[in-house]
Amino acid sequence: MMQVAILGAGVMGHALALVHALGGCRVRLTDTHGPTLEAAPALMAQALATLRDAGETDRDPAWLASVVTTHTSLAETVANAELIVEAITEDAEAKRALYAALDPHAPRDAILASNTSYLDPFPLMPESRRHRAAIAHWYTPPYLVDLVDVVAGPRCDPEVPQRLRDLYAGMGKHPIVLRRFVPGYIANRIQAVIAMELYTLLDHGVADAAEIDAAIVHGLSLRLPLLGHFMKADFTGLALVQKALAARMVPPPPPIRRSEALDRLIAAGATGVMAGRGFYDYGSADPAALFEERDRRLIALKRALKEIGSMIR
Numbered sequence: 001m002m003q004v005a006i007l008g009a010g011v012m013g014h015a016l017a018l019v020h021a022l023g024g025c026r027v028r029l030t031d032t033h034g035p036t037l038e039a040a041p042a043l044m045a046q047a048l049a050t051l052r053d054a055g056e057t058d059r060d061p062a063w064l065a066s067v068v069t070t071h072t073s074l075a076e077t078v079a080n081a082e083l084i085v086e087a088i089t090e091d092a093e094a095k096r097a098l099y100a101a102l103d104p105h106a107p108r109d110a111i112l113a114s115n116t117s118y119l120d121p122f123p124l125m126p127e128s129r130r131h132r133a134a135i136a137h138w139y140t141p142p143y144l145v146d147l148v149d150v151v152a153g154p155r156c157d158p159e160v161p162q163r164l165r166d167l168y169a170g171m172g173k174h175p176i177v178l179r180r181f182v183p184g185y186i187a188n189r190i191q192a193v194i195a196m197e198l199y200t201l202l203d204h205g206v207a208d209a210a211e212i213d214a215a216i217v218h219g220l221s222l223r224l225p226l227l228g229h230f231m232k233a234d235f236t237g238l239a240l241v242q243k244a245l246a247a248r249m250v251p252p253p254p255p256i257r258r259s260e261a262l263d264r265l266i267a268a269g270a271t272g273v274m275a276g277r278g279f280y281d282y283g284s285a286d287p288a289a290l291f292e293e294r295d296r297r298l299i300a301l302k303r304a305l306k307e308i309g310s311m312i313r
């Protein structure tokens, strides 16, 4: 059983502990914030129950407690780790301090994989860790979204990304190996460009949030799971794609750095599902129930897509 240490038990950390446990690993989880660490087992159990109810696993809470343990000591968490997954706050100094603190306690050849979103973690790692330094970047909720971005550090043993790719592919995930680190990787960079266009349309009053979402759900998103972007271009015909680019049929989004619509909602306390209100009004719905509903629908969508099959092999 692969020994895995997960550092940080927040939004991503507790879910990554569950993912690695379901993938056959023995997991030790730590967090410097006591209440977050204490809350992690219940959050994992809730996500496990959703997966179990949907028939995705037959694992039960007793099994979970036997393969994931929580620890307040960093030294104890990493002592026998073969893989260390860093999922702490996105802050360079916090990450640098953690890498230095774990260094004397972790096995020399443990893989150190950061879940960083946009900070380059490699210059923050001590010299002694760089031969096993990588990124394994997940998407929330990682027990349902299969994409994992794997990046090797500049002086990393080439075996490391291969090992991470094999490990996660073996868990039924979909790892891709990027040749170098770019903040946001691929999916989030595309989403960032889409977001700029969407907020521009919204702020300029072209359509409201629900109409824009309808264009995504009923139009844009329908063919993406089957064809991705480049195969869709093949179906369109590449000469036409080239002409469309030349004609600037779709002008590039202006580089906006904030949205008036977001400012208004945030100022009104409508910060999203957790607040009961964001672009949409969730009334008195329990956020946990909304997350569960999202997870159930994601599972159903994944199953349908698996049955239909993508055209990208």
Ligand SMILES: NC(=O)c1ccc[n+]([C@@H]2O[C@H](COP(=O)([O-])OP(=O)(O)OC[C@H]3O[C@@H](n4cnc5c(N)ncnc54)[C@H](O)[C@@H]3O)[C@@H](O)[C@H]2O)c1
Pocket: 007, 008, 009, 010, 011, 012, 013, 030, 031, 032, 033, 036, 086, 087, 088, 089, 090, 091, 094, 098, 115, 116, 117, 118, 137, 138, 139, 140
């Ligand atoms: N939230 C997402 O959707 C998402 C997706 C992909 C990647 N990420 C990345 O994953 C990382 C974690 O993000 P999150 O959303 O889970 O954040 P979070 O704030 O929910 O959790 C981070 C946790 O790290 C803990 N922490 C801080 N310093 C620590 C230390 N030295 N040792 C142990 N624990 C420590 C904090 O107490 C906190 O509980 C970040 O790098 C983030 O950019 C987040």
